[in-house]
Amino acid sequence: MFGRKKKAPVAKPVTVATTPLSQPEVPAKAVKKMADMKNYISAGTVIEGNIVSHEDLHLDGTIKGDIKTSARLILGKDSIVEGNILASEAEVAGKITGTVESKGLLAIKSTCVIDGDIVTKSLNVESGSSFNGRCKVGDAAEADRPAANRLRTPAAQKPAAPTMANA
Numbered sequence: 001m002f003g004r005k006k007k008a009p010v011a012k013p014v015t016v017a018t019t020p021l022s023q024p025e026v027p028a029k030a031v032k033k034m035a036d037m038k039n040y041i042s043a044g045t046v047i048e049g050n051i052v053s054h055e056d057l058h059l060d061g062t063i064k065g066d067i068k069t070s071a072r073l074i075l076g077k078d079s080i081v082e083g084n085i086l087a088s089e090a091e092v093a094g095k096i097t098g099t100v101e102s103k104g105l106l107a108i109k110s111t112c113v114i115d116g117d118i119v120t121k122s123l124n125v126e127s128g129s130s131f132n133g134r135c136k137v138g139d140a141a142e143a144d145r146p147a148a149n150r151l152r153t154p155a156a157q158k159p160a161a162p163t164m165a166n167a
Contacts, residue, residue: 046062051068
């Protein structure tokens with residue numbers, strides 16, 4: 001009253017216990033598998049055109065064209081391929097519209113939908129997958145494959161000789 005000032009009330013700080021968002025645990029095997037992949041096409045990526053590769057390829061995106069690899073092909077569950085596939089080995093879990101050819105093992109996962117023919121030396125099909133087409137499995141499948149569709153290894157391919165067309 002006579003010259004004395006009242007103290008303003010001081011707010012007490014409130015502490016809130018927070019827990020950090022947990023990161024999904026990625027199995028070490030999956031991390032190593034992804035680290036070994038030299039070619040990765042992520043989900044949300046759309047490629048219109050053909051892909052030719054001599055290294056392993058992992059696809060989670062969409063391809064509107066053919067895929068040809070002399071190595072291993074992995075199609076994730078959200079992948080979409082509108083074209084033919086020719087691979088040394090393949091593990092497919094996405095949607096494929098076209099012929100799937102594998103020189104070795106073709107592993108069809110439970111989430112896979114194939115609308116087209118299959119030609120492979122060895123086949124593994126999980127329950128839940130869907131397939132609409134013809135299927136040839138075994139050594140006869142390789143013999144029936146046209147020579148133009150047989151995979152060549154990178155060592156068997158020679159670069160084209162340089163030309164002087166534009167000189």
